[in-house]
Structure formats: C-alpha cells, structure tokens
Amino acid sequence: MARQTRRAVLAALGSGLAATAGCGAFGRERVDMLVAGSLQKAASETLQARTDVDLAVEARGSVQAARLVADGKRDPAIVALADPALFDRLMDAAWHAVVASNEMVLAYNPQTDGGERVADAATWYDPLRGDSVSLGRTDPALDPLGYRTLFVLTLAADYYDEPGLADAVLTPDQTYPETQLLAQFETGAVDAAFVYRSMAIERDYPYREFPPEIHLGDPGHAERYRAASYELSDGTAVTGSPIEYGALRRDERDATRTAFEAVLAGDWLAPHGFTVRQAYPRLVGDVPDTVTR
Structure with missing residues (x-):
C-alpha cells in the first residue's frame, strides 16, 4: 500500500471536559x-x-x-x-x-493445517464450516470488529446464495478480546480469524480478501452494507456501513x-x-x- 502523508488541516479543540494531566x-x-x-x-x-x-x-x-x-x-x-x-x-x-x-479480511496461519485449508480453498468460507478449522473473532457486544464479522457473513450469505452461512460458521467459543485476537495465531489457538486488514498487515499474516460487496470498505456499496444490522445489549441498533x-x-x-x-x-x-x-x-x-x- 502506498503511504499517504499530509499536513493536518484542523486546529484541535475540545468540548471543555476535564482530563487528568x-x-x-x-x-x-x-x-x-x-x-x-x-x-x-x-x-x-x-x-x-x-x-x-x-x-x-x-x-x-x-x-x-x-x-x-x-x-x-x-x-x-x-x-x-x-x-x-x-x-x-x-x-x-x-x-x-x-x-x-x-476493510474486513480473513487472516490465516500458514503454519497450521487449518490455516493451509483456508489458503487453498476455492471459496474462503468452505473450510470454516465444520470443525476442521479453528476460527477466532471478537465479541459483537464489546467491539465493532465483532459485529462487523456478523455483517460480513450476513452479506456473504446473500452474495454467494448461501442461506444460513453464519450459523454454519460461528460458534460461541470463538470470541477473544480484540487486543488478543491475532496473538492467538502465535499460540496455535486459532487457524483463522475475521480481522481488519490493518491488523493482518501489522503482524504480517496472510489473508483472504472479500469482494467489495461484503468487505465493508467500499463507500460505493454503502447501500448494500445497510442490509446487515446488530442490536447491542442496551437496545442500540447498529447498521452495516463503510x-x-x-x-x-x-x-x-x-x-x-x-x-x-x-x-x-x-x-x-x-x-x-x-x-x-x-x-x-x-x-x-x-x-x-x-x-x-
């Protein structure tokens, strides 16, 4: 990726709230x-x-x-x-x-059998169904990465005409804190994880890309993204968006x-x-x- 640099165009300012110096x-x-x-x-x-x-x-x-x-x-x-x-x-x-x-990607560990299955699969989601690949994700109740994972699977179910894809892929024991998710690769706890592209790049993990219609990174598909939603524990509704x-x-x-x-x-x-x-x-x-x- 080409590095983009530019000068700040805004002077910073605050809301008057106190912070600890x-x-x-x-x-x-x-x-x-x-x-x-x-x-x-x-x-x-x-x-x-x-x-x-x-x-x-x-x-x-x-x-x-x-x-x-x-x-x-x-x-x-x-x-x-x-x-x-x-x-x-x-x-x-x-x-x-x-x-x-x-944007969202599916990172995988090339040093594990499950990671190799993800790398070699004709369709990225095929090896995630069943128990041959250990998958990691974050908790949607705590983290946008978690509910964006659900959005990707919702959009993918429609895009690939695979009803029930999320139910086939997700289990409750897959969630980790965002700050620890990719570290699970290093311990061998997971073979693959739904992450932001930036997270995979920072740790130099290979990843499968999703089409722009589902990866949540293309403003041109904002209307399509809105088809996915999630309700937080306090009743707040979150809708898919870039x-x-x-x-x-x-x-x-x-x-x-x-x-x-x-x-x-x-x-x-x-x-x-x-x-x-x-x-x-x-x-x-x-x-x-x-x-x-």
Whole structure:
C-alpha cells in the first residue's frame, strides 16, 4: 500500500471536559488516550513518534471503550474508536473527526493445517464450516470488529446464495478480546480469524480478501452494507456501513492539542494498513467555531 502523508488541516479543540494531566517520560506532559484495539500499535508506536507529547495509550474494544467514558470510569484526553457512530450513540458527544477507513479480511496461519485449508480453498468460507478449522473473532457486544464479522457473513450469505452461512460458521467459543485476537495465531489457538486488514498487515499474516460487496470498505456499496444490522445489549441498533475510524479531543491543554493535531494528520495510520482518504479528516456534528478549516 502506498503511504499517504499530509499536513493536518484542523486546529484541535475540545468540548471543555476535564482530563487528568500528568508528567510522562523525560518530563514531557502526558496525554491519556483510549483507543480501539486495532489502533493500539499505530498509536503506541507511529503516532508517538509523530509527536513530542508522551502518549499513555489504553486499548479496548470500541463499544467497551465508549461505555467506560460514558459511565465516568475513564477520562481520557483523546478517544479514538473504530466506529464513529459510537461517539453519538454511547458517549453523547457533540462532534468528532473521521480520520481513516479499513476493510474486513480473513487472516490465516500458514503454519497450521487449518490455516493451509483456508489458503487453498476455492471459496474462503468452505473450510470454516465444520470443525476442521479453528476460527477466532471478537465479541459483537464489546467491539465493532465483532459485529462487523456478523455483517460480513450476513452479506456473504446473500452474495454467494448461501442461506444460513453464519450459523454454519460461528460458534460461541470463538470470541477473544480484540487486543488478543491475532496473538492467538502465535499460540496455535486459532487457524483463522475475521480481522481488519490493518491488523493482518501489522503482524504480517496472510489473508483472504472479500469482494467489495461484503468487505465493508467500499463507500460505493454503502447501500448494500445497510442490509446487515446488530442490536447491542442496551437496545442500540447498529447498521452495516463503510468502516471508518473517528477521534475526539476532550480537553484544551496545549499537550492535548499537539497530540490531536498529530491524530488528525493521518500519516500515522497509512503505514499500518489503514486507508486515509483525501477527504479525511472529516468533521461531523456541532463543531466549535474555532476549528481552522
């Protein structure tokens, strides 16, 4: 993938919410970040290298992360989630910035018999039916990757004319936390996993690609994606849509502004397999007037 770099076009700003200030390494001011699990490596390594601020990065499934903030159990200066809709639905945030896109893939372990079956199959889903391949995924109640896995299978059932595909492929014992999912390859616990393309690229795992009609990464198929949906435990309905990542700044400290400018620049994401479109960052909601456009 070609690396896309560009300068931030927005000045960072916050909603006036307080965040805990701290002193990080070498006396630098610390900025607490709560990020989606799929952003952990990009934020901890590449984003950190793009700023002089000391980033204290905590990674969670995005649904869980949004709930932690909404319930007052976390008070990060910056939140970055794998589904921007969660800012409004769970955090009641007035605005956010969309910073990247991604797509779903089926990663496999080429060193296991099950992984080889996935690699060699004429159709990617054939070896997943039955018990010859151990499959990993995340919990849809905690993480967009989990409900997007369900969306892919729902869309695939229609695309390939395979009714009941999800029931044939999924079992309750397949779920892992997003931050641990691909690590299961290293222990041999799973042969294949539904993941974001960026996750496979970061760990250099081979993967099977899905058609754009089902991989949730093509805005041109947004209408088709809306045919899939999932209801969270609190009754919130989530509908299929092109995958996007959003970020929100929650205080006005200089260190947070500096860090958020680096977040909006987007050049920390492309090397990790994310798609950074020319339209990003895209501002959504009641954006304060002080934003530089």
